[in-house]
Amino acid sequence: MTPFAALHHAPGPLLLPNAWDHASALTLAAAGFPAVGTTSLAVAAAVGLPDGAAATRDETLRLALTLGSAPFLLLSVDAEGGFSEDPDEVGEFARQLAAVGAVGINLEDGPVPVDRHAAKIAAVKRAAPGLFVNARTDTYWSGDGSGTRARLDAYQEAGADGVFVPGLTDPREIAALVRHLDVPLNVLCTPTGPGLPHLTDLGVRRVSLGSLLYRRALGAALEALDDVRAGRTPRGTTPTYAEVDALARTRAQKG
Incomplete structure (x- = not known):
């Protein structure tokens, strides 16, 4: 079992914060989080591209290259649907992620047929066996949750190491799904x-x-601007210039 996989079996759940650039990831790691994920919405929004449209393959790989070699964090990458409908191309992308040091990948199905998404998962496990595959289904985001178990069963059989069900909030349904899954x-x-x-x-x-921290950061920026405009001292925690600059200098020294 890899160190990242082991975090999923430690006491208490793995709380995975999601970063969108070098500074945010290192800040989260410095706060004591052993693993950090990326968030596709923030990665896309930061460069002016749409999320979920397979438009940020290069940006995602570039971020993984920046963060994957950091010795003090385990990086899981949000890869949307793998940036391709060809399972072999998704597998190759996963291999590239693993080669630059990523330890996990998040793959979402969206409207993709279950057998096609299962094929992507299987291709990833062939191409990068050590990469933790978190298979996401959007059955609760796009509907009422119908078909969730059938999809997750297929993804487990294809080799998924974990499954992700965003939008699932009912405690009874969560508990039942935990009992059902392997x-x-x-x-x-x-x-x-x-x-x-x-x-x-x-x-x-x-x-x-997910994208919560990024969206909160944008909200905090607007709140700080409102405070300044009203003659108030901005509230909340504000890292110093030197602290933020040190993050980039740390990367430069290691490079």
């Missing part, structure tokens, strides 16, 4: 869903923050 269940932290202690009791093994 692999760790990942859910998304949401204001309307159970909190971390409750999710722990339900048996959830991984809790992702």
Whole structure:
């Protein structure tokens, strides 16, 4: 079992914060998080591209190249649907991620037929056997959750190391799914869903923050601007110039 996989079986769920660039990832690692994910929405928005449209393959790989070799964090990459409908191309992308040091990949199905997404998962496991595949299904985001178990069963059989069901918030359904699965269940932290202690009791093994931190950062920027405009001192934690500059200098020294 890899160190990243082991985090899914430690006491309590793995709380996985999601970064969008070098500075955000290193800041999260410095705060004590052993593993950091990326968030496709933020990676796309930061460069002016749409999320979920397979438009950020190069940006995603470039970010993995920047972060994957950092010795103090384990990196899991949000790869949308693999940036291709060809399973072999998805497998090759996964191989490239593993080659630059990523330890996990998040693959979403969206409207893709279950057999096609299962084929992508199998191709990733062939191309990069050590990469932790977190297979996401959007059955709760795009509908009422119908077909969730059938999809997850197929993804487990294809070799997924964990499964991700964003939009699933009902405690009874979460607990039932945990009992049904043979692999760790990942859910998304949401204001309307159970909190971390409750999710722990339900048996959830991984809790992702998705784009929350990025969206909060944008909101904090607007709040700070409002404070300045009103003659108030901006609230909240603000890293110093030197602290942020040191993040880039750390990378330069290691390079």
